[in-house]
Amino acid sequence: MTKYLSLITIFFFQSFICLGQSDLTEFIGGWKGELKDPESFHLTVNIDQIDPNRYSLRISNQMKEVFSSDFGTDNNQFRVAIDKQVSIYGTLDESMSVYTLFIKSGLLIYHIPIQKTGKGVYEGAWNIWMVKALSPPVVYLSVEEGGPGQLVAFPIFDDQRFTGTWAYNFKHNGNHLLFEDFKTGLSFDASLSTEQIDLTIKFAGTTLTHLRLEPYEGSFPQSPLYQETSSHYKIPQKMNDGWLVNSLDNAGIKPAPLRQMTDSIKAEALINTHSVLIAKDGELVYEKYFAGFDVSTPHDQRSASKSISSAVIGIAVDEGLFKSTAQNLHEFLPNKYAQVIQSDERKSKIDLHSLLTMSSGLDAIDFGITRNSVASEGNYQQSPNWLKTVIDAPMIHEPSTHTYYGSANPFLLGVALRSVTNEPVEYFMDKHLLRPLAISNYILQGDDTKSPYFGGGMYLQPRDMLKFGQLYLNNGIWKRKRIISKEWIQQSFKKHTTLENTDDQSEYGYLWWHHTYKVNGREITAIEARGAGGQYISILPDLNTVVVITSGNFNNGRFWQPELIIEDYILRAIVE
Template sequence: MRIKNIIVLLIVLFSFSTYAQDMAEYTSGWESKIENSKVFNLKVEIENLGLEKARFKISNNKNIIDFHFNSKSTLILEIPFAENYSFKGHLSKNGNEINGFIKSGMLLYHLKLKRSTNNIYTGIWNLLMIDEMKSRDFYLSVENGKGNDYQAYPIFGDNRFTGTWCDNFLKENDLISFTDFKTGLQFKGKLMTDKIQLGIYLGKYKITQVTLKKSTNDWQIGGLKSDNNTSIIELSEMERLILKDSLPSTHAVLISKKGKVVYENYFDGYNPNIPHDMKSASKSISSAIVGIARDKSLFNSVEQSIFDFLPKKYQTHKDSLKSKIDIQSLLTMSSGLDADDYTRERNSSASENNYQPTRDWTETVLKAEMINQPNTEANYGSANSYLLGIAMDSVVSEPLELFMDKYLFQELEISNYIIQTDLKGIPYFGGGMYLTPRDMLKFGELYLNKGKWKEKRILSKKWVKDSFKNYYNLENVPDKNGYGYLWWRNTYKVNGKDIETVEARGAGGQYIFVIPCLKTVVVITSGNYRNRKTQQPELIFEKYILPYLKK
């Protein structure tokens, strides 16, 4: 009887210690190292395509997923290989490759799977966007711990990965879990006396595991070196200032003149193979997709009301004023909706900060107040381009991302890219595509060449001409820039002479400069998100690049 009582007491004590873990004790910085530098560079294979027992496989240094599916129909492959994860793609006409997307979190990762001699289609999924981690350091910031409540944010020493957006923080006994809703990664940890065992998963499938110990030193993040200079022209003064951090967080500078790359350089560990977050610079790509759809007569006119493209549930928002919101007003930021992203002082009802936290972005945007008659005054706001994505999704006969890939990216020979989506998995036209700087340069050259790439017409000459027109000046931006179809306009001075440009621009300093008079395209990518230097590329362009281009 005494032994039985002791056992019961031990069970109670064990249970109490397990249930009594307070997250306040774990509120700290934790650190470890990822097992190897390529653990997130996942090999993707499709075997036995066209047969009932086809296989979709994902692996790194070990097998992670082996999913069996029926692939008798190869018109569009749809493979739900794990809960909340899927692959969707097209088999090429010659059968040599599959172009498609892995949907993971809020991202669509484009993959090109090439057929090998043994009839297996193979490609690489760079889950963290980078081709290999230059730093294997892994950190975890556990914050605001109290009882079972906490937040936890994973941080990688290689900061070329743009970071996680974590949520859904759960705790049960000594187990914690949370999700990065951007990449779709799941984190599952076990709390121990002086460490945390943390697994990183795709759904229920483990990619890798780390054992974290409390940090005792400052975290080492970034500070990576690049050696990727390919140049015909010399920009030594610009390079000197970038390397001494006087032009901080500049990641890449590329220049093409008359279709030939004359300068290409990377900094802070970046290289030609890493897709960069374009932020709102990808709005100009969204404009190109609208143009392609118009060129294919998938809709009648840019003067069509947005309500022609919206499901019945949203028609209740149609009134005499909002019915005048047409495609052109959305392209030119002149919808009249209170959608201001730029002026921090005004909490606009349909700004990104207001509609993105809601469950139905379209509903929130359409409920916003009207501050102007459509097509009369322009105010920069991402809600305008977001609605364009919803409209284009309604007119194409296939998933919008596959349409974009087939008619734009494949035509430009672009395959290493990522598309951010909205909550419904539709490509987000408000910004957030990831392209390599070289591919951004290609896109700029498409517009410089009036819609042609390598002598092949991709966009109509008329659409490019209409896109570059100055419709309105943006009233809510400091410089009151002229604006076209999701393209900015600007004027620079060199030796007293005005040089006009048309630009794709994104937060943090993501720029594509198209300079028709010089037959030149310049791409600059940066990481200036919180230091008020988001327009630094304009300084670099005017002071350190344009004088050389004019020589």
């Protein structure tokens, strides 16, 4: 169990409690309980206008009000700091009808759609665990020895649609074990006894729910529980999200291979597949969800959101915030870091182009080598200052001469963007990319400064992932509106380099992967956004098709499974 938890815990800051060794054995092991209210973490956000520049903010679940505060606005903007973990901020548009609202809680930046429901009255919903109700509402606690005389605990949910907590800051107060979730900002209070554990979960010091846990000797869930999904095809539902829908027949796609795919997913031959969506000729023609996932559940993108980072940089170039990708990195760094870059002849040549193509030359290699890379994602994310760790890493090559996949490269792009926008990066992303695509139910992962992390980790609904792919297939246009320049799309899709630390030496664009599928001797080119665990946005220009697949293969090595699904099932359905 400890090994499994260490895999999902990217950020793990240990602050252990100390007990006598005899005390530890009484509590170590598994514990299990059930929430009385599965919607305990589904919160309603209300904003009421008091006077022209004064508002009241209330956050509540079905049981109680958990936070309230009055606030003022400045140029239609506001910010309310709740505690060290949580802040709420946003803007009201010029029509005074829609709030752009963000909640920073822990590591995550939740975008909360707020709609006007009456005169001066606004309302929205915040799902802390990404889903409205946990199903099943079962909670486990793994209490473990963290070392001699030390105790740690990890909450685990039967509902695995949320990708887990990152527990840290363990403290002991009498018989209470206190800790926090670095990811969501929630705090936990476990009252320990040999017969039971009473677990209280809090937001900003206010109890959201509490439950009683009893000793449990079984195994903990590591993937979503299987839920029955029909193999019968249904035309996707038309929703108010911008997608036109059509049938497989009208799109000229054979249903039989897709039925075979669904049967293989249900039989767990294609394990941990969460969704498969297909858009053909600009219309959504196929949409299936598995393992409890559905149309409204945002899915962890992992590194697939690197391609979204590329789009945001492209928009910044289009807007003139960057003159070109040939600009050097040191132009956009705080002075003390710019000096480090400029003092090194090779580092001073790092430009935006080399960061977009993973060819900065820094010792920033995430995988595929036997040694420990200084600025690998696993290293800098566990350091107290991510930027310093990356900037101080040695150069191993001249920029733009060798390419190694490393998340530090897009991370630096996000740092550069912060220096040229006159607003928070999340505002810029929402205004110029996400809102024009009618994407509103999303979550950003923050970096160590709580600014959006460009190295990956966004949560998006699969239909919205498909929109992003369609935007690129359309050369930057969605619903007859240009969002990104055609020139940036072409540069992004260009085969700039080859990733030297991947098994198949993949060709690479501006944070986009190139791949060639083969069906009955025919080669089909794809440009793909890819994320750990099997998150794919696959653009197939020759077929005028976009495919989205989401998965949960984070720990079993089957991150490549979407390629199998595309080649053996989806392309057969389209081209055979």
